Amino acid sequence: MVYFKQYSRKKYAAFNSLGKIIKISALCASCSLIICPLQGQAKGDTDTISKTLDLEEVEIVGQKSTLLIDEVPRMVELIPAQVIQNSPSQSFTDLLEVRSNIDIRPRGPFGAQADVSIRGGSFDHTVILLNGTNLSNPQTGHHSLNLPLDQETISKIEVLNGPSARAIGANAYTGAINIIARPSGANKATASLHIGDYGFLREHIAIDFVVKNSSHLVTAGQAQTNGYCHNTDFYTHHVFYHGIYKLNPSTMAFLQMGYNQKSFGANSYYTPKFPDQFEWNKSFFFNAGIVSGRQVKTRAQVYFHRHSDRFELFREGKGYYNYNLSGNLINTVGDTAPQWYKNHNYHLTDVYGAETNVTAKSALGKTTFGASLRSENILSNQLGSMLAVEIPIKENSSLFYDRQASRNNFEIFAEHSYTNSFLFVSAGTMLNHNTFAPDKLYVIPGADINLKLTRQLSILGSYNYTIGMPTFTDLNYQGPANQGNNSLLPYTQHSFETAIAWNFQALKMKSAVFYTLGKNNIEWAMNDTSFKFMPINVELSKNQGFEFSLNYSPESSNRFNRVLNNLFVGYTFIGTYRETPDALTKYSNIRQKFVVNIQQKLVSGLLLSWNFMFKERTGYFLTYDFDRDTYLANNYKNIYLVDLRISYTIRNIGLYIEGSNLTNALYYESGSIPQPGRWLRGGVSVKITGKD
Numbered sequence: 001m002v003y004f005k006q007y008s009r010k011k012y013a014a015f016n017s018l019g020k021i022i023k024i025s026a027l028c029a030s031c032s033l034i035i036c037p038l039q040g041q042a043k044g045d046t047d048t049i050s051k052t053l054d055l056e057e058v059e060i061v062g063q064k065s066t067l068l069i070d071e072v073p074r075m076v077e078l079i080p081a082q083v084i085q086n087s088p089s090q091s092f093t094d095l096l097e098v099r100s101n102i103d104i105r106p107r108g109p110f111g112a113q114a115d116v117s118i119r120g121g122s123f124d125h126t127v128i129l130l131n132g133t134n135l136s137n138p139q140t141g142h143h144s145l146n147l148p149l150d151q152e153t154i155s156k157i158e159v160l161n162g163p164s165a166r167a168i169g170a171n172a173y174t175g176a177i178n179i180i181a182r183p184s185g186a187n188k189a190t191a192s193l194h195i196g197d198y199g200f201l202r203e204h205i206a207i208d209f210v211v212k213n214s215s216h217l218v219t220a221g222q223a224q225t226n227g228y229c230h231n232t233d234f235y236t237h238h239v240f241y242h243g244i245y246k247l248n249p250s251t252m253a254f255l256q257m258g259y260n261q262k263s264f265g266a267n268s269y270y271t272p273k274f275p276d277q278f279e280w281n282k283s284f285f286f287n288a289g290i291v292s293g294r295q296v297k298t299r300a301q302v303y304f305h306r307h308s309d310r311f312e313l314f315r316e317g318k319g320y321y322n323y324n325l326s327g328n329l330i331n332t333v334g335d336t337a338p339q340w341y342k343n344h345n346y347h348l349t350d351v352y353g354a355e356t357n358v359t360a361k362s363a364l365g366k367t368t369f370g371a372s373l374r375s376e377n378i379l380s381n382q383l384g385s386m387l388a389v390e391i392p393i394k395e396n397s398s399l400f401y402d403r404q405a406s407r408n409n410f411e412i413f414a415e416h417s418y419t420n421s422f423l424f425v426s427a428g429t430m431l432n433h434n435t436f437a438p439d440k441l442y443v444i445p446g447a448d449i450n451l452k453l454t455r456q457l458s459i460l461g462s463y464n465y466t467i468g469m470p471t472f473t474d475l476n477y478q479g480p481a482n483q484g485n486n487s488l489l490p491y492t493q494h495s496f497e498t499a500i501a502w503n504f505q506a507l508k509m510k511s512a513v514f515y516t517l518g519k520n521n522i523e524w525a526m527n528d529t530s531f532k533f534m535p536i537n538v539e540l541s542k543n544q545g546f547e548f549s550l551n552y553s554p555e556s557s558n559r560f561n562r563v564l565n566n567l568f569v570g571y572t573f574i575g576t577y578r579e580t581p582d583a584l585t586k587y588s589n590i591r592q593k594f595v596v597n598i599q600q601k602l603v604s605g606l607l608l609s610w611n612f613m614f615k616e617r618t619g620y621f622l623t624y625d626f627d628r629d630t631y632l633a634n635n636y637k638n639i640y641l642v643d644l645r646i647s648y649t650i651r652n653i654g655l656y657i658e659g660s661n662l663t664n665a666l667y668y669e670s671g672s673i674p675q676p677g678r679w680l681r682g683g684v685s686v687k688i689t690g691k692d
Contacts, residue, residue, distance in 0.1 A: 079157040088645035100570030105670035120543035121174030148238035148258030163466035183215035187690030196681030199226035234264030271481035272624040272672035281309035365418035524586035545574040588619025611643040
C-alpha cells in the first residue's frame, strides 16, 4: 500500500519519477460515528489519466478526527459492500452475524426483533448509529435495531470492539455499530422482489439521483411472512431519505430522515409463561447538519427520534382492532385475556440531540473539542412517574398515558492526535453529566496508540473508561413476570486492549486480547420474594478474551480469484465473570464464536456466497412447565449453521436463490422457542443507470 502525504513539482519528486499522470483522490469517502457521511467526487481533467491512487481518509469508529484507514488504533471491523450485497440474508441484522465479534440474538425472523452485544455486554451496552446519528433506544435495547433500512441500501457497516464513550458518548459501554447508507453520487434506480418459504415476501426500491451540487438517496421497502411456527408472523414497511448538499468548496450540508413500522407475533419473547405475546411499533427520525472548513473544520448536527409501541401480553384475534373514522382504536383488551389483565402497554419515546465539534490541524497534530446535548423522554401507561394530567393515547381513544420519565445528558470533550511515519497516538477526555445522577460529574478518559513496526505490521494498544445508564424499562417496568428497580445506579467500566495488525496487499489479519473491569453492571435475576425477574446492580464484572480476523480479497487479475473471490475468517473467545447472586439470570453471552465467509466467482456473473458459523453460549434459556407452574432452565447447546446464496448477474438483472440453516439444525438464541430451520428463498433485482 502506497501513501503520498506530501508532494512537489521537482524533477526528483515521487510523482514525476513514476512517469505517469496521477489522479489523487484524497477526499472524504465516508463518515463514521460522529457525523453523516460526506461524499466527494473528483473527475479527471483529461482522458489521458492512466492510474488512480485512493488515499482513504475516513472518520472512523471511536475517533473524533479524520485519519488514514491503516492508522486506526482500535479493533475496528468493516463489513464492506461486497459482503453485504452478496450475503445470504434478508435483513441488516442478519448481516451482523457474519462477524465473530458480534453476538446477535434474534427473536423473530429477518429482523423482526433482535438483540446485539459485543465482548460480553448486554443488548443495552452497544450504541447503534445510522450514518453517525445515535438511534439507540433509551426505553430498551430491544428496540435499538428498529431502523428504516434494507440491506441493499447499506454501503458499509463499521463495528467498534470495546468501549469508546469519550468519542461516542455515554452507553458506548462495550462497543458501537455504525450502519452507513449514503447517496452514490450517480443517477440510478434499483428494484428487487424476494419470495420464500412460510409466505415470505419482500420488496425493495431505491432511487439515487444528482441535482447540481447535491446528491440524494430515496429508498422504500416492505417484508412479511406467515411465520415458521405458532405466533411468529410479522409485517414491516419503511422509507428512508439521505441528501448531501455541497454549498461551496469547503462546506457541505446533509439531511436524512426515515420512518418504519413493524407488527409481529412475539412468541415467548419476554417470558415463556405467556407465549401469545404481540408487538407493534413505529419510529421516525430526522437528522440535519453541516460540515465546514479545511484547516479548521467545524461540524454541527441536530437530530430527533420518536419511537412508539404497543405490547400485548395476550395477543388479540385477527381483525380484532377496529378503528373509527378519526383513526382512534375502539377496543382495547378482548375476551382472551384473564381478568387481572387490564390493558396493553403503550409507550411513546422522544429523543432530541445536538452536537458540535471543531478540529484544528497544526504541526503537533489534530486537536478536536466540542459538546453534545441529548434529551430522552417517555410517555407511558407503564413506565415512569405519575402524571398530574393524563394525555390521550393517539392510537387508542379510551386509554391515556398516565406516566412519564425524562433525563438530559450533557457532554463536553477534547481529543488530540499526533501521527508520523511510524506512530499514531490519540488521547482525550470527556466530562459527562446526566440528570439521572444529578450529583455526579463523570470524567471519562481514554488513549489509543498505533505503532508501525513496518509498512505492513502494527501494534495497537488502548485504554478506555466508559459509563452507562439504566433504561426506562430497567427502572420502572411492572408485569406478571418482570419487575423494574428504581434504585439502580449508573454503571462504569475500565477496558484494556492490545492488538497486532498485519496488512499485506490482498491479505489482512488482526488479533487482539482484551480485559474489562466493570462496576454496577445490570443483570436481570429472579427475585426470591416476588418470583419475578428484577434488574440488579452487580458489584463486579469481568470480561477477558481474544479476537482474531483474517480477510483475503485477491485482485481481479489473480487467477485464484475465480476459486476464491473473498474470504473472511473470524474467531472470538470471551471469558465472563459476574458477581451475581445464586439465582436464575435472564441473559447469557457468547463464549466462543467462529465464522467463515467465502465468496466464489466460478464464471462470469455467477457468484457463490457461503456462511459457516459455530457458536458456544454460556448460561441457559428458560422454558415453562405449565403442568407444574414453574420455570425450567435449559443449557444452551452448541450451534452449527451453514448458509448459501447462489446469484447470477447478466447486464442489469440479478437472480439469486439462497438457503439459511441448510442442515436444518435445531437451536435456541433468545426467548424460549427454537429458531427457524431450513428456509429457502429466491429473488430478482433490476438496476437502471442514467447519465451523470
